[in-house]
Amino acid sequence: MTSSFLSVRKREGRPSPDAVASLNVELAARFGNRFSASEAIRQQHGHTLTWLENQPPDSVVFAETREDAVDLVKICARHDAPIIPFGTGSSLEGHVNAPHGGVSLDLSRMNHILAVNAEDLDCVVEPGVTRTQLNAWLHDSGLFFPIDPGADASLGGMASTRASGTNAVRYGTMKDLVLSLGVVTADGTFLRTGTRAKKSAAGYDLTHLFVGAEGTLGVVVEVTLKLSGLPEAVSAATCSVPDVRSACNTTIETIQSGLPIARIELLDTLSVRAFNAYSHLSLPEAPMLIVEFHGTDSGVVEQARRFGDIVTGNGGGNFIWATRPEERTKLWKARHDGFYAQMALRRGARPFATDTCVPISRLADCVEETLADIAATGLVAPIVGHVGDGNFHVSPLVDMKNPKEIEAAEAFASRLAHRAIAMGGTCTGEHGVGQKKIAYMEDEHGAAAVDLMRRVKAAFDPQNLFNPGKIFAV
């Protein structure tokens, strides 16, 4: 499909100092001390957790209301300045970087829980509410929100990157749990993408268009989420497996048997070592699965028994049960700190966070080929995976002062992405495209599908105000 009549304005370089100064005058007048152009604040808002270069915005505005976001969009549109929505800055793909300058729109102060509709199992929150804040709020309601990326991310950011985490195998990802969004579009209009009805066939699915759009189509200023009832009973365990292939086969058999496992996480031996050191654990140093079962008292026992049989059948065992809540909390805290635990394996190194996802039938092949690739390349690269979804992460730890090592890690990450795509998978299961996955978009989707995506961008944001340089190289 040719794009001749529809195109996104191409941005090159950063705005001139004069343009920035002129914009800053207007922003300071409108936002007062909620506007900042200080070096420290700017650096913090362009900070990346991985090997990606920091690219600070020209200024930062701290929004407190929807009207703040509306006004900022209108002002930026007039000045032709990019707007980069910012939640907690825990993205791993450079989403909050400002390669073309502009204003970081910090939404962390929009952190009010607007409604909890217990009968409908849903809630409405501002975008700066974090997942742990929401669950603390829900504590006595019998409800919880299951999606848990490693970081305590904001729910607006999680919607924007289609986040998931350890519970997705049972409860779904943000794609499944966002009912509706409130967004500010490129001309400063606020609109809702859907209703609170559980089903709708009323026109195009705008909700799913903004979920995962990484802030490139508009600013998310309100999120309506499905909630789940807290399970009556929870039981968690770790078990060892002889190798990653048996871990993958155990996972496939578990999913295929219809066992409604809530979490099933793979750690390779190197990751177990990292977790032990960082979180003061004493897990046996072998490939390991961490699992959790949710259900009724009897249901959880039945699930655990059936899972135990599958593990034994695949040569695994050595179950350690976390029956008390505080034991489970310690275990999952360690899992969520995994990114930092891995980083601590090699002080001073930066992680090349990767995020492939394949059909589960290809998971063992993909992980085994990747382990062989790591061994051949000589990288220090631990693996953890949400294996119930076919999703795993490899984080080569790279000395950024060594160009040869950087080159080797980049080549490895590229091989891994292409390996997953060749197996019918994706270059990113949950981190998003950001800056460095742009290179794989055409390989994964084909030029015609990427062209349709560009058409959506051009139709919604022809001026290319929203987060330019992400998803597309424009």
Add this chain to the structure above:
Amino acid sequence: MTSSFLSVRKREGRPSPDAVASLNVELAARFGNRFSASEAIRQQHGHTLTWLENQPPDSVVFAETREDAVDLVKICARHDAPIIPFGTGSSLEGHVNAPHGGVSLDLSRMNHILAVNAEDLDCVVEPGVTRTQLNAWLHDSGLFFPIDPGADASLGGMASTRASGTNAVRYGTMKDLVLSLGVVTADGTFLRTGTRAKKSAAGYDLTHLFVGAEGTLGVVVEVTLKLSGLPEAVSAATCSVPDVRSACNTTIETIQSGLPIARIELLDTLSVRAFNAYSHLSLPEAPMLIVEFHGTDSGVVEQARRFGDIVTGNGGGNFIWATRPEERTKLWKARHDGFYAQMALRRGARPFATDTCVPISRLADCVEETLADIAATGLVAPIVGHVGDGNFHVSPLVDMKNPKEIEAAEAFASRLAHRAIAMGGTCTGEHGVGQKKIAYMEDEHGAAAVDLMRRVKAAFDPQNLFNPGKIFAV
């Protein structure tokens, strides 16, 4: 948001006889006896099941391959002729009507099951495969596809209208179960909207954009679907409830308690009478719930016990269990024939099929107000509902020779749609917008959201080739 730079070509009236004749020559040359302009075939392809007027296409092409669809799109684009994708013609909102003429693209012969990936719990099918055909094929695999609109619809059509049915409360709707689509776009390009990976964060969600687009953005020529494992045990029952409010309250408590009910259907007294007459049943003539439980042997017993307690607590009872498979088949066959059973209540009348869905906390209010409205209006209007989703249907049976009755039914349908929207719901839970729900789109979504939808349409199909006059009044 202003649409000045982006607009969809407006179509008025039908093509001239000369234009049709010229197109027909080319279609006959390319498609031979798979092309037809006969009156009977045209009438059949513009047939509607409800009160909507039949608007036949100018001709029909029976596609057998993806290449047929590609070539048809290219030919129609050159002749500026509309393309109306056709599956089984079981839509209830006039989706297959041709108000602006053009070619009905009959996809029913593209009915091959291309792959079943049992390990991945997914399959790839051509769009003409019907839901019962797929389930017959899967019969010995231990897998099934759960979505069951009343009709034996085609899976391409079900994807295009975001269909659901009785199992959606547990298994989700087409929105949840379509993993990826193969589509032909307006310039005749074939592309896939996603991969078979269970999760992806790689760019805009094109899959969900085409799911529910009602053929207005492209032609669906391939569907990749998630499958489920057949439950070990199934148990179904009917029970009576004192009134629809207690039925709704029973449903709310069931959902809230986390009971993983597979089906929970409401029939009002009039519907029960219709079912008894049409399907030779002897159900007690009172408001009724039909329920089904899926799980392990012990799990199903536990679910049934807990559900029984909830029913009793709401003043209901009189359980009749369908324990044998043939009893269950008879029961659900009757439910799926409900549309025809209702029609048979008043011979010669046409049903005004409605399809509202509200947050479940408002379900009792919405149904009660609607019953009062029916009583005040004096319509013959049975109610059935997928109440676990907050979704219910009212089908006023109207004598189409009586203009006053038509007017009364139209006014009732409008009040019902606005009632649902005012309660935070939608004018269509699963039937789609088609022709007659266009009137409610701005009320439900707001002008700004509908403008975004128009922008998508303009970006993908500026010539307005695909199913013009559906979703939007263009």
